[in-house]
Amino acid sequence: MxxxxxxxxxxxxxxxxxxxxxxxxxxxxxxxxxxxxxxxxxxxxxxxxxxxxQPMQEGRALWVNRWDYGSAATIRQVMQNAKRANFNIVYFQVRGPWDARYPSRLDPCSPRLCDRLGGVPSWDPLEVAVREAHARGLQLHAWINGLSGWESNNGATCRGLRPSAPGQPNHVLVDHPEWAMHTRAGRPMACPNGEEYVYLSPAHAGVRTHLARVAADIVRRYPVDGIHLDRIRYPGAEFGWDRAALAQFGRDPAANPRDWSQFRRDLVSRMVRETHDSIHAVRKVPLSAAVWPIYDRTRFGWTASSSGIAQFFQDTWGWAQGGYLDVAVPMTYFYVADERCSYRPRRPGQDPNPDWDCMVADHVAGMRPSGRHVYAGVLAGLGRDEMARQVRIGRQRGVNGFSFYFYSSLAELNAFGFLGDGVFREPAVPPRMNWLE
Structure with missing residues (x-):
């Protein structure tokens, strides 16, 4: 191809x-x-x-996160650069820690758009992004976070979680602090903490329903070409001991560790399925998800790494086989190793490097029975030569496309022309998804 x-x-x-x-x-x-x-x-x-x-079919997605834009002019520049590099999909983040970077009646306005949580927006970044993307022949997929409830990096950020302005929706953790994920000790996640966010528990029906409503609302109100999920996982295996989860499980987690893990895995899967179904009740647009780069570390004999399915309860391949995930986008932000499927530092003193090639090929094999697609994640910060190498290898492994993280990194490398004149020289269209037709 x-x-x-x-x-x-x-x-x-x-x-x-x-x-x-x-x-x-x-x-x-x-x-x-x-x-x-x-x-x-x-x-x-x-x-x-x-x-x-016939045009080449290859997904070429670009992650544009909530720090990459701040005005209509910067959004136009983003889309111009994406077009210059022959990308054809933009994952445009409009929802981070359960706040909105567009006018919403469900989530409070993001402080990055309204200067305070729950203010009144003066413009609509999502409307601008859709218009500017479509004017250049690019698909625009709304990127929304799943279970990351509120940023927890420092005390100032934590103090920003407060009631909204009159007439604006409150943050769910203001109205429902009990929805916060609990630790093994049975306490709600603290703020600040070392997990970046206070996560929400999918054991609460309200958490699942709220995400599904937000996704459906975006598809109903904007001509987006898809929904892209992120943070649709637990922060780790030591979380999930909230009252709702324990009551539904009905047994002692310590005495039933396998079933307890499967129970939490099923909750995340249910959340993805309900979001998918809510979207399709409005329009049949694809649902993609940024997923953990290693599905199951035991497939490689890697003992020092984490598995999406075991440590974060993210069953990507099961979602695809169930028919409620269209594209898996593994966050394979690593180098191609000198020795295939090795898990060793590339240089003395560096962190271990799980082999990009091995992880991507494993996701392709795991998604193949479902017929759903894989867009291999590429970390722009690894440099121009590594990006080009990964595109060439990914094509050999049979991926359906690529997703580059992230816009600002590519801009710092001035790499849009490098891609558009190099491995993306031939324009392409996103692969067809016959099951949606």
Whole structure:
């Protein structure tokens, strides 16, 4: 799928006949031939033109996070650069810690848009992004976070969680502090903490329903081309001991560790399915998700790494086989290792590097039974040569596309022309998803 289709240029020439006759001339049999026999035509000097070349099908997505834009002008620049690099999809983040970077009646306005949580927006970044993307032939998928409830990096951020302005929706943790995920000790996650966010527990029906409503509301109100989920996982295996979860499980987690893990895994899967179904009740647009780069570390014998399915309760392949995930986008933000499927530092003193090639090939194999797609994650910060190398290897492994993290990193590398004139030289369209038709 990565080879260019050459255009065939046909020169104008007459069709030759037996005896040298041309089209429109009288037909005479050659000397010595039966005068009653039908004249025979020589094969044409050129073939009929082939059907029009079909565009290459390859997803080329660009993650644009909530720090990458701050005005309509910056959004226009984002889309111009994405087009220059021959991307065809933009994952545009409009929801971070359960706040909105667009006018919403469900989530409070983000402080990054309204200067305070729950203010009144003066403009609509999502409307601008959709318009500017479509004007350049780009798909725009709304990127929304799943279970990351509120940023918890420092005390100032934590103090920003407060009631909204009159007439604006409150943050769910203001109205429902009991929805916060609990630790093994049975206490709600603190703020600040070392997990970036105070996560929400999918054991609460209200948490699942709220995400589904937000996704459906975006699809109903904006002509987006898809929904992209992120943070649709637990922060780790030591979380989930809230009252709602324990009551539903009905057993002692310590005495039933496997079932307890499966129970939490099923809650996340249910959340994805309910979000998918709510979207499709409005319009059948694809649902993609940024997922953990290692589905199951035991498949490689890696003991020091974390698995999406075991440590974060994220069953990506199960979502696809269930028919409620269209594209898995593994966050494979690592180098291609010198030795395939190794898990060693590339240089002395560096952190271990799980092999990009091995992880991507594993996701392709795991998603193949469902027929759903894989867009391999590429970390722009690894440099131009590594990005190009990963695109070439990914095509060999049979991925359906790529997703680059993230816009600002590519801008710092001035890499849009590098991609558009290099591995993305040939324009492409996102792969067809026949199951949505």
């Amino acid at each position: 990565n080879q260019k289709i050459a255009r065939v240029l046909l020169a104008s020439a007459p069709v030759l006949l037996i005896g040298g006759a041309v089209a429109g001339a009288a037909l005479r049999p050659p000397a010595g031939a039966d005068p009653l026999a039908a004249p025979q035509l020589i094969a044409p000097a050129f073939a009929a033109p082939p059907p029009a070349a």
